Amino acid sequence: MSNQKFISTTPTFDDIQAVAPALKDFTKDDLLGKVWGKKELSPRDRSIITLAAVITRNLQAELPPMLVLAIENGVKFAEISEIITHLAFYAGWGNAMSAILPTKKIFEKYQVDTALLPKSDDELLPIDENAEAQRAEFVEEAFGCTSAGVVKNTTDYLFRNLWLRSALAPRDRSLVTVAALIAAGQVAQIPYHLNRALDNGLTQVQASEVLTHLAFYAGWPNIFSSLTVFKEVFANRKK
Known part of the structure; x- marks a missing residue:
């Protein structure tokens, strides 16, 4: 909420005070003042999952300030670009496209060199052929x-x-994928991707904090729908 200069339709604290004073206090004192400062996730991680949730839910008023905050928290322009590309597949093309123009405005203000943004033919990481073969066989x-x-x-x-x-x-x-699934209420898809996230280096404490953080951006019902799935994944990994 601190980067109001980037888009006129983003409500200021005065705007919120004029409509919902309690919401202004919750936003300023609790969400921004406490939740964003918790140590279980880095500010960069919080920005990544918040961007994923905001884009997945097509929250236009929240996107510009969250983009600026992500940049301040160390998320690179190329990473923001790739988050949008990734979410086209996991949140739908329309939601990704809705993020294009607001992000373009922010990139222009930062004078981003678009030649440095990820291309479709960028280098690919090595693949685990055995794991991919097992996944493909199961899906087939x-x-x-x-x-x-x-x-x-x-x-x-x-x-x-x-x-x-x-x-x-x-x-x-x-992180982007799990956050998008939570934000979209796609609980059936969470087990595979939460396990993958844990295999990719996310800790259980960090995964738990993803739920705590996203309760404010995706709503408590989506979080409680996800809690049972997280609980089962955590339990199964201990066996």
Whole structure:
């Protein structure tokens, strides 16, 4: 909320005070004053998951200040670009496209060199062929007869391309994905991606804090729907 100069439609604290004084206090004192300062996640991690949630939920008023805060918290321009690209696949093309013009305005204010942003032919990270073969076999057996096109595109576009793009570290890409699934209420998809996030270096304490943080951006009902899934994943990993 501190970067009001970037877009006129973003409410100021005075605007919020004029409509919902209690919400202004909750926002200033609790969300920004306490939650964002908790040590379980770094400010950079908090910015990554907040951007993912804001874009997934198409929260236009929140996007510009969250973009500026992400930049201040060390999220690189190339990483912001790649977050939007990644979310096109996990939150839908429309939500990603809705983020383009607000982000373009912020990039222009920072004079971002677009030649340095990730391209479609950027270098890919090495793939774990055994793990990918197991994933592909499972999906083929489960859904190949239902939609061969979805199964093929999942392999070709997601797991042999998007997930290997080097513009986002695997842990960051997992953070974006898990945050998007929580924000969209897609609890059935969380177990695979939460396990992947933990395999990619996210700790259980950090994963738990993702829920705490996103309660304010995705709403408590989405968090409580996710809690059972997180609990099961944590328990299964201890076995």
